[in-house]
Amino acid sequence: MSSTDAPSILVVEDDVTVAEVVVTYLRNAGYATTHATDGETALRLAGERWPDLVVLDLMLPGVDGLEVCRRLRAKGSVPVIMLTALSSEDDRIAGLELGADDYVTKPFSPRELVLRVRSVLRRGVAASEPVGEIILRDGELELDVRAHRATLRGEELALTVREFDLLAFLLAHPGQAFSRSELLERVWGWTFGDHSTVTVHVRRLREKVEDNPAEPTRLLTVWGVGYRWGAMEPAS
Structure with a gap:
């Protein structure tokens, strides 16, 4: 990503209504956003253009969100924010153990999700900036x-x-x-x-x-x- 490019966000969500809201809010916040409705499509899109961050629903048809996270981690480093159900604590913990950076429980505020995206991306940028030898x-x-x-x-x-x-x-x-x-x-x-x-x-x-x-x-x-x-x- 060049300094003039908008960060690219891949949203992986099979609920079309939820996806439309998330994509709209992220695009209005200035992010270049693409959408996949299943895990296989998400992995293909990530292979075509490696995203700066992935918003990933855990409950997906076919390849589930945990397996998508595992495969993405095997290919390279990318921040992942998981979308989970309130009752799926085991899945949240499993996702964090796979290296996911954050999670948001459904139902959620799209504005909160945008704030989480900004926070995770900001941490990644800060980690890459020279701070002197420490x-x-x-x-x-x-x-x-x-x-x-x-x-x-x-x-x-x-x-x-x-x-x-x-x-x-x-x-x-x-x-x-x-x-x-x-x-x-x-x-x-x-x-x-x-x-x-x-x-x-x-x-x-x-x-x-x-x-x-x-x-x-x-x-x-x-x-x-x-x-x-x-x-x-x-x-x-």
């Missing part, structure tokens, strides 16, 4: 904030944008405890949102940075509060 270290774990790169024992970690942002924030504030609502607001700028979003990403980070995720020594739970980063003791 290196965060904890033992053999190292984050290069400018390069948006994390390594552990010299091996690069495969982190989503949201995982990287959370890890960078905690590394920059070692020993400080934060509630899940504080992390939602201070890491991702949300004053609303489901706390399970933080829980899922904490679990995913533990799987990547802890020797034993079941007994973490870095990303610690503070019972009754939230989480804190327990810095490793320097080697003697």
